[in-house]
Amino acid sequence: MRSEGSPSGRKRNPIIEEARRRQIVDAAIETVAEVGYAHASLARIAQRAQTSKSVVSYHFAGKDELLEQVVTQIYGDSWAFIEPRLVAQSSAAGKLAAYIESNIAYMHARRAHLLAVVDVVGNHRTAxxxxxxxxxxxxxxLALLGEILRTGQRDGEFRDFDPRLVAxxxxxxxxxxxGAWVADPTVDLTAYAAELVxxxxxxxxxxxxTT
Amino acid sequence: MRSEGSPSGRKRNPIIEEARRRQIVDAAIETVAEVGYAHASLARIAQRAQTSKSVVSYHFAGKDELLEQVVTQIYGDSWAFIEPRLVAQSSAAGKLAAYIESNIAYMHARRAHLLAVVDVVGNHRTAxxxxxxxxxxxxxxLALLGEILRTGQRDGEFRDFDPRLVAxxxxxxxxxxxGAWVADPTVDLTAYAAELVxxxxxxxxxxxxTT
Amino acid sequence: MRSEGSPSGRKRNPIIEEARRRQIVDAAIETVAEVGYAHASLARIAQRAQTSKSVVSYHFAGKDELLEQVVTQIYGDSWAFIEPRLVAQSSAAGKLAAYIESNIAYMHARRAHLLAVVDVVGNHRTAxxxxxxxxxxxxxxLALLGEILRTGQRDGEFRDFDPRLVAxxxxxxxxxxxGAWVADPTVDLTAYAAELVxxxxxxxxxxxxTT
Amino acid sequence: MRSEGSPSGRKRNPIIEEARRRQIVDAAIETVAEVGYAHASLARIAQRAQTSKSVVSYHFAGKDELLEQVVTQIYGDSWAFIEPRLVAQSSAAGKLAAYIESNIAYMHARRAHLLAVVDVVGNHRTAxxxxxxxxxxxxxxLALLGEILRTGQRDGEFRDFDPRLVAxxxxxxxxxxxGAWVADPTVDLTAYAAELVxxxxxxxxxxxxTT
DNA sequence: GATGAATGAGACTTCATTCAT
DNA sequence: CATGAATGAAGTCTCATTCAT
Structure with missing residues (x-):
């Protein structure tokens, strides 16, 4: 059980509290990336964060909340990276290309984030x-991509297709x-991104x- | 393990043996599809196969071998379905379309196989x-698709691109x-397959x- | 999870199975009697039964089932002791006296049972x-005593009172x-029983x- | 611990101190009454007292002292209620009746106190x-009741019996x-008290x- | 005076595996 | 061929307590 005295969930000292949570979430990301979701126990995560299981349990309601934070944090970070690159493009085709390239670029720079988010999203289950x-x-x-594609169709940039399918x-x-890069880190991810575009x-x- | 040749009273029966293994592998597929890799314990698999853990342990060296059989069996079955449909096409473009459609058609008919193979492949790890x-x-x-794509390029059907990336x-x-169909079974998978082609x-x- | 293959809950070899369960229940009774409900952990019970926690978990669905068996067993044993002594009496007053005396006599001979049943009944709670x-x-x-008392009233043996209150x-x-005897084992329990009658x-x- | 005499800026305030302790003890009583001794953790007690575990630990040496205070306080309160009603009676029979009735009346008005004291007394153990x-x-x-009973015997009010047993x-x-009332709050406790007398x-x- | 943070012990449970029959 | 029984490792979580601020 977290939160005592302050039912909102936040502690009185948000700075140190938030830092600790972030540190643990980072450790969780690295652990999942390394040994996989199924073997990412609280003990292993705590060990990597250089604390004990109890501390993890103290800062998070349970393993569930911790793993949800992992996903939330990665989604948030990646979106913070991608969004300005989308906004910089005016055409739908430009936005589509920017999405593909910035998404790949972000994960290229954070291999652990990629591995962790795929693993947790694909495996974390309710009771x-x-x-x-x-x-x-x-x-x-999918909603974002669908919106870009529909805009492109309306403006005549794109041909007629099912936007959701293409998204x-x-x-x-x-x-x-x-995934191909994860399996074989020697592949030229930048070239692959360009080809995908x-x-x-x-x-x-x-x-x-024509362009 | 009994001695070979069975000089004693009991007879070896490979037929019943194979049937039992298949029954257990099927139960494993259904179990993984239902509760996910992480919660697919031997006990649950045995329960669904209407036996006990001991029987499973008797027929398979361990959980590892069982899960490997799950993947092997699904790969084998799907290939048996897809191959004749590939052979029936002469052009590279035809083969590519046939691959896409038959692959989706196979999984369309066996939802549990799809869920199980994705889950096991993505999660099963060594020590x-x-x-x-x-x-x-x-x-x-990937090798198969790459071969089709390269053939198409050689014959002038396809433009120039990285075959592996496209594969x-x-x-x-x-x-x-x-995955979109798994998440929302109401989507028209056949239409999606056609659009993908x-x-x-x-x-x-x-x-x-032109075609 | 107990029961595999045989959904009834009973194993194939009821003799050894039942013996083991009894042994564990006995250990639970002694443990609760000694250290109290709150400190009667599965580990301590298993230790006294000369096994491990796992074995206890194997034979019982959980701590709940084990403690329920404790109460069930003691209730059953004590009733097996008391019933023939009740039947032997024809008058209501005789049955009342027999109930008091045999109940006390049973617990007199099994101090641990007394301590355990009081503790478990008074503390075991649902989620x-x-x-x-x-x-x-x-x-x-209470139903049994109430019946005896009502019969006595109908036959004119007993005066008019609320049977449930007296029960x-x-x-x-x-x-x-x-309880007085538990607190001070030197009290003459037999004499107390007679005075109570x-x-x-x-x-x-x-x-x-008159009698 | 601060030094005595409080030479620094802060003043010792025994009033607020005592109020805080009382508030926590009350919360402990209510908590034990609601969830039982075994589930009455410091966290839950603190939550009900609208503070944190630390505050509880600060005001009491530990859980032990807190629970002892619970019992002490209830014993004290109930005696303060019962005593004047005993004194008002001159005969031993009158005192006995007054004891029974005032005891039941007190608990009738404070259900949580009844539940808590029974639970803590019956479960709280040393290491x-x-x-x-x-x-x-x-x-x-028991000493009080024994004294009343002996007095009654000496004065000829009561027959000969073991005073301690009757106490x-x-x-x-x-x-x-x-207990019957706790189990079924619809029973007429006042009537039961009269019948008991x-x-x-x-x-x-x-x-x-005769009376 | 008061508290947020940390901590280690110990609780229950699940699991894959092994062994004697 | 098959299985009931046993087992120890490991998992998550709760708890009372302590400490620096």
């Missing part, structure tokens, strides 16, 4: 056995490229148009 | 924490579409060509 | 904090006498009657 | 597993009646006497 997070790809990501495909293609440009452009 | 299977997509699948993309796009046809065709 | 057993005195005991009082008086004889007899 | 308080009934209560019986009968009047009166 009744249902996945706690959206499977495969986050719903908000799913783009999303999974990115994961696939990242080309591929989806071709797949979505309306006929006869 | 030292490394994944026991190729991450994300099976290497042999990865095709593979992950299929998983993505299947169109999308990759556009993405790979050399300019100016 | 939501409610007592798992009837508080103070078992309802079936509760008899029940608690027995516990009180036993006299006391309730006086309190219940109809005026003018 | 070596021995009960910290007298089991069942307080020794001073124990009276004490437990009261607990029994209260009658019952023990009959059981103790010397022959041929």
């Amino acid at each position: 009744d056995g249902r996945l706690r997070f959206e499977p495969s790809t986050d719903e908000s990501v 799913v495909t783009v999303s999974q293609a990115i994961i696939g490229v990242l 080309t591929l989806f440009d071709r797949a979505t452009r309306s006929q006869g148009r | 030292d924490g490394r994944l026991r299977f190729e991450p994300s997509t099976d290497e042999s699948v 990865v993309t095709v593979s992950q796009a299929i998983i993505g579409v299947l 169109t999308l990759f046809d556009r993405a790979t065709r050399s300019q100016g060509r | 939501d904090g409610r007592l798992r057993f009837e508080p103070s005195t078992d309802e079936s005991v 509760v009082t008899v029940s608690q008086a027995i516990i009180g006498v036993l 006299t006391l309730f004889d006086r309190a219940t007899r109809s005026q003018g009657r | 070596d597993g021995r009960l910290r308080f007298e089991p069942s009934t307080d020794e001073s209560v 124990v019986t009276v004490s437990q009968a009261i607990i029994g009646v209260l 009658t019952l023990f009047d009959r059981a103790t009166r010397s022959q041929g006497r």
Whole structure:
């Protein structure tokens, strides 16, 4: 049980408190990345954070809350990286390319984040056995991509297709490229990203148009 | 272990033996599909197979071998379904379309197999924490797709691109579409498969060509 | 989780199984008697039964089932001792006296049973904090005593009073006498039992009657 | 601990100090009454007192001292209620009746006190597993009742019996009646108290006497 | 005077595996 | 061929207590 005296959940000294939580979440990310979700026990996470299981239990209501923080933090960080790069583009095709490239670039720089988020999202379940997070790809990501694609279709940049299907495909293609890099870190991820941009440009452009 | 040749009263019976193993592997598939890799204990698998843990341990060297059989069996079954449909196509583009459609069709008919194989492949690890299977997509699948794509490029059907990247993309796009269906079983998987074929046809065709 | 293969809950070899369960229940009784409910951990019980926690968990679904067995067993044993002594009496007054004396005699011979049953009944609670057993005195005991008292009133042996109140009082008086003996084992429990019989004889007899 | 005499800026304030302790003890009583001794953790008690564990630990040496205060306070309060009602009676029979009725009346008005004191007295143990308080009934209560009963015998009011046995019986009968009320709050506790007085009047009166 | 933070002991439970029959 | 029984490691979580501020 967390929160005593202050039912809001936040402690009186938010600075040290937040720092400790962040430190533990980071340790959890690294641990999941290294040994996988199934073997990422509180003991191992605590060990990496250089504390004890009790401290982890003190700062988080339980393993569930900790793992949810892992996902929340990675989603937040990656979005903070991607968003300005999207805003900088005015065309839909530009935004699509920027999304693909910045997403890959972010994970390129944080391999552990990639491994952890995929593992936790794909495995963390509620007591009744249902996945706690959206499977495969986050719903908000699909909504964003769908919006970009629909805008492009309205403006005549893109041909006619099912925006959701293409959004799913783009999303999974990115994961696939990242997965290939995880399996074999020698692949040139930047080149792959560029090729992916080309591929989806071709797949979505309306006929006869040129960049 | 009994001695071979069975000089004693009891007879070896490979048929019943194989049937038992298959029954247990099926139970394992269903269990993983239902409660997920992390909660698929031997006890639960045995319960679903209507036996006891001991029987499972008797027929398989351990949990590892059982889960490897799960993956092997699903890979084998799906390949048995897909291969004839590939052979029936002569063009590279035809083979690519056939691969996409038959792969999705197979999983469409066996939801539990899809859930189980994704879960086990993505989670089953060796004692030292490394994944026991190729991450994300099976290497042999990538080799097959790469071969089709390269043939198409050689014959002028396809434009110039990195075959491995496109192979990865095709593979992950299929998983993505299947994932969208798992998350929301009401999506029209057949329509999605057709759209996916169109999308990759556009993405790979050399300019100016038509079907 | 107990019971595998045989959903009934009983194992194939009921003899050895039942012996082990009994052994563990006995160890639980002694442990609760010695260190009290709150300190009677599975570890301590297992230690006294000369096994490990795992074995206890194997034979019982959990601590709850074990403690319920403790109470069930003691209730059953004591009733097996008391019943024939009740049947041997024809008059209501005789049955009342026999109940008091045999109840005290049984617990006199099994101090640990007395301590354990009082402790478990008074403390064992469900997850939501409610007592798992009837508080103070078992309802079936009160029903039995009430029946005896009502019969005595109908036959003119006993004066008019609230049968349930007197049943509760008899029940608690027995516990009180036993409690006095637990606190100070030098008290003459047999003499106390006899005095208790006299006391309730006086309190219940109809005026003018004699034994 | 600060030095005495408080030479520094802060002043010792025994009033606020005592109020705080009382507030915490009250919270402990309510908590034990609600969730039982075994689940009455310092955290839960602090939560109900609207403070934190640290505050509780600051005001009491430990959980032990707090629970001892719970018992002491309830014993004290109940005696303050009962004593004047005893003094008001001149005959031994009158005192006995007054004791029974005022005891029940007090607990009738404070259900939580009843539940808490029974639970703590029956469960609180020292490190070596021995009960910290007298089991069942307080020794001073038995002494008081014994004194009343002996006086009554000396004056010829009561017949000859073992005073301690009857004291124990009276004490437990009261607990029994209260227990019946706790189990079923709809029972008419006042009527039960009156019946109890009658019952023990009959059981103790010397022959041929009348009120 | 008071408290947020930390901590280690110990609680219950689940699990994969082994062994004698 | 099959299984009931046993087992120890490891998991998550709760708790009373202590300490620096």
